[in-house]
Amino acid sequence: MDELGPTELRLMQGLAQEVTAIRPELLNSEATVGELAWVWAKDFDSLGPFWRHKFWYVDKRLVAWAWACLPHRIPRRDSALRDVEAANLIWQVHPERPELLTELLDWYDDVADGVDRLLIVQSADAKSQAIVAAHGYAFDEEAGADDGSWVQFNARDLTDLPDPQLPEGFEFLTASEISVADAVGAHHAAWPRSTLTHTAFERVRRTWPYRSDLHVLIAAPDRTLAATAVIWLDEETRTAEFEPVGTHQDFRRRGLGTAQQLHGMHLARAAGATRIFVACPGAPASPAARDMYFGVGFRELTRDLPQIKATK
The missing domain is CATH 3.40.630.30 (Gcn5-related N-acetyltransferase (GNAT))
Incomplete structure (x- = not known):
């Protein structure tokens, strides 16, 4: 298994920079430059063994990436254990290559086979919404409810x-x-x-x-x-x-x-x-x-x- 290290992180942030420059409304909220840095750095020790990733290149240029976290059990600060039974995917594709999301989801099916699979699409990203729906995903009624855990991305x-x-x-x-x-x-x-x-x-x-x-x-x-x-x-x-x-x-x-x-x-x-x-x-x-x-x-x-x- 290849480690998701600082070199790979910097490549992912590079794609985030490209999307930020041209279509910031298509940035996944977990895939911004700062969010990637924060989540990777703080969770590397505890969650690194459960991470899987894959990159897609065109002419040696990174145009899509996937970062999956598989089900795991980790200790909490109160010494209790926390069980996470579903897989979760952080991802990004270049706005010019939306079709790569289908390949990305095929990969996610393979690495997270046999467990519930979670991911997020953006409300501004109609193409990705259609692709994930065609791949068997449905809106998560619990996470997306009026009292759910969903995130809003804001700018000023x-x-x-x-x-x-x-x-x-x-x-x-x-x-x-x-x-x-x-x-x-x-x-x-x-x-x-x-x-x-x-x-x-x-x-x-x-x-x-x-x-x-x-x-x-x-x-x-x-x-x-x-x-x-x-x-x-x-x-x-x-x-x-x-x-x-x-x-x-x-x-x-x-x-x-x-x-x-x-x-x-x-x-x-x-x-x-x-x-x-x-x-x-x-x-x-x-x-x-x-x-x-x-x-x-x-x-x-x-x-x-x-x-x-x-x-x-």
């Missing part, structure tokens, strides 16, 4: 940026000003169930295009790290992406998320970005993140349409 031009306003005594920091342990602690304070380790975060820091000066945090008056967000800057397409974004559970509903977003957008613009993306829960039952992003000027670009091919 970096113009007309209001200045951020922090509560008295709070201040902005970057990851270059704190230790790895503190950065990981801030992440866990925002996502208590996260399994991010120090080793995994060190890998995040080594993964292109991570920059510690674009990893923004907010410190409370008592020096508690109250919010954290990583901004991934792609200088080639002049786009940036927030992933992940979170606030300490004890500091929510104080406007920190809004301030952090605006501050991060100012930093991204100063670094050369003209547009920024962010994904968030899209279901009506979980409006908080979407409302915050809309409040600082983001608008929906596309949304996930979760698909399932059940074995029974």
